Amino acid sequence: MNFLIPLAHAQAGGGGAEGGSAIYSIGMIVVFFAIMFFLVIRPQMKRQKEHKKLIENLAKGNEIITAGGVAGRIREVGENFLVVEVAKDVEIRVQKSSVTSVVPKGTMDSL
Structure with missing residues (x-):
C-alpha cells in the first residue's frame, strides 16, 4: 500500500503546467466567442436594424x-x-x- 503514496504526490506536483493550460483554454474560449460575435451575431444585428428602418419608412x-x-x-x-x-x-x-x-x-x- 505504501507504493501508492509516491504516485499521488507525483500527480499533484504538476500544478505549474496545468495553470498555463488553463489560461490557454480561457484564451481559446474568448477567441471562439469573438469569432462567433463577428461572424454570426453582429451581421444579424445589422440586418435587424435595417429591417426596422425599412418598416419605419413604409x-x-x-x-x-x-x-x-x-x-x-x-x-x-x-x-x-x-x-x-x-x-x-x-x-x-x-x-x-x-x-x-x-x-x-x-x-x-x-x-
Missing part, C-alpha cells in the same frame, strides 16, 4: 413584397398592420413585420 403608395411572396401597393398604414392592394379592388391586411422589401414604383404595373 408609406402609402409604396410597392412591397412580403415574406410570403405577396406583392402589392400599400393603401393604408396602421400601427401594426398595412392594407395592401394586390390587384384592382382586392385588398389584404398584413403585418408590418412581414414586409421584406420595398420595390421600385411601377413594378406592380409590369407584373
